[in-house]
Amino acid sequence: MIPATSFSGKRVALFGLGGSGVATARALIEGGADVVGWDDNPGSVTKAQAEGIGTADLRAEDWGNFASLVLSPGVPLTHPKPHWTVELARGSGVEIIGDVELFVRERTRQAPTAPFIAITGTNGKSTTTALAAHILKSAGRDAQMGGNIGRAVMTLDPLAPDRNYVVECSSYQIDLAPSINPTAGILLNLTPDHLDRHGTMQHYALIKERLVAGSETAIIGVDDSWCAQIADRLERAGKPVVRISKRLPLADGYFADGSNLMEAIDGRYSRIAFLEGIGSLRGQHNAQNALAAVAACLKVGLELGEIQSGLESFPGLAHRMEQVGRKDHILFVNDSKATNADAAAPALSSFARIYWIAGGLPKEGGIEPLRGFFPRVAKAYLIGEAAPVFAATLGEAASYEIAGTLAAAVEHAAADAAGDACGEAVVLLSPACASFDQFKNFEVRGEAFRQAVNAIEGVKPIKGSMV
Incomplete structure (x- = not known):
């Protein structure tokens, strides 16, 4: 745990007593x-009280006595309307912050030179965070990983100058971290997301920009217009900017040329790493994730040889294109974290011959945005509430069956893939749906797939995925 010593002797209001809230209170x-929670x-x-945390209804408290309101990231700060605690805090001039801000202040106070890599973006945050932490650990560094992935940030090991911190940050967490100042700040990409919480795409993008604006070096994916504009704006302001692209040769920065990761300096290119043969990093989206992790690890002092070794040994992220097993020419891949069409697209784009398990609680738009990948689908196995509507979308574009349950889908897909004579066949769980019609969450769904x-x-099981 990282004690929040910068609040010693101060009275602090804390709202949100879930797992991360209790950890922050401690x-x-x-x-x-x-x-006062x-x-x-x-x-x-009641649970917090049982664990020794002081509680009181914050409506009845004197807010003039509070130094800060520490707010859970899941509580509305601005949209659709501010939570009542936010209005009370603002009415009394009390600052509103979150656990990442606590971490930032403690680092500044105790170990300002401790390497700090912070990662945000609409897609790819978790994989990039896990990859950067893995590369650092494989090189012998003490690497602590947390934030929006794995451990709550204040439960990481105490701050020390030689301890590396790799922190995934959601837009909600950045909104509550005004002082965020990573050594290397990564902004991967931006597409419309969480607009119910941020109001507009412009506001969402401005929040994400804060992470890289406060960093020593801003590492920015420039394959979308929002991020490209942010990179240009920060560079004009004098911020060191490293541009990355999964598809564009850049004059300066890092880009992917197939499976090769390239560095560009004044229009001259050289290969710095490669992804060929690394099954856990298939696909263009993972090229972007790898480029960001490489750039960040270079910033904190790793050598290229150490980085390549880390790339090659990366086991992948649990439930995100996770290779869980192989039988002869069949690869079984768990992409349960793909809970909508946009999230399923990277996996579908990464394999040529797919026995696709899809369905669950449908999201708006269904799988229509994935139509361009239907030629890769040898057969689809549809489960859950979405099965009838997904069947209608597939129509004659791809063979399918309504399997109903995940267990039946795995059994049927494995049997059909066994008779496929077209080279590697992939049994892919990439549901493009929420899990709640049949499972508690996507992790439980992914574990059920792994067991089946x-x-x-x-x-033959493939072991070792992170988180």
């Missing part, structure tokens, strides 16, 4: 703060 208490869920309040695959006679 860090504040450990640092000497007087914490609350939650709209009475069960969360491993139960098939002759399957």
Whole structure:
């Protein structure tokens, strides 16, 4: 745990007593703060009280006595309307921050030279975070990974100058971290997301920009217009900017040429790393993730040889194009985290012969945006509530069956793929749906897929995925 010593002797309001909220409260208490916690869920309040955290209804408190409101990232700050605690804090001139801001202040106070890599973007954050942390660990560094992935940021090991911190940041967390100042800040990409919480795409982009604007070096994917404009704007302001692209040769920066990762300096190119044969990093989207991780690891002092070794040994991220097993020419891939069409597209674009398990609780638009990938689908196995509408979308464009359950889909897909004589066949769970009609969450769905695959006679498990 990282004690929040910068709040020693101060009275702090904390709203949101879920897992990360309780962890944040403990860090504040450990640092000497007087914490008053609350939650709209009475069960969360009761649980926090049982764990020794002081609670009180913040509506009845004197806000003039609070130094700060520490807000859970899931609580509305601006849209659709500010939470009542936000209005009370603003009415009394109390700052509103989150756990990432606590981490930033402690780092500045205790170990300002500790390497700090922060990652954001609409897509690819988790893979890039896990990859950067893995490369650092494989090179012998003490690498702590957390934030919006894995451990809450204040539960990471205490700050030390030689300890590396790799932190995934959602837009909600950045909105509550006004002082964020990473050594290397990564902005991967921007597409419309969470607009119910941020109001407009412009506001969403401005929040994401804060992470790279506050960094020593801004690493920015320039394959979309929003990020390209941010890179140009920061460079004009004198910020060191490293541009990355998964498809464009750049005059300066890093870009992907097939499986080769290239560095460009004044229009001259050289290969710095490669992804050929690394199954956990297939696809253009992973080329972007790898470029960002490489650029960040170079910034914090790793050598190219150490980075290449880390790329080659990366096991992949659990539930995100996770290779879970192989039987003869069949590869089984768990992409349960793909809960909408945009999230499923990278996996569908990465394989040529797919036995596709899709369905669940459908999202708006269904799988129509994936029509361009239907020629890659040898057969689809449709599950859950979305099965009938997905069947209608597939029509005659691809063979399909309504399997109903995930277990049946795995069994049928494996049997059909076994008779495929066209080279590597991939049984791919990439649902393009939420899981809640049949499973508690996408992790439980992915684990059910893994268990069903491993139960098939002759399957050799592929182990080691992170998180």
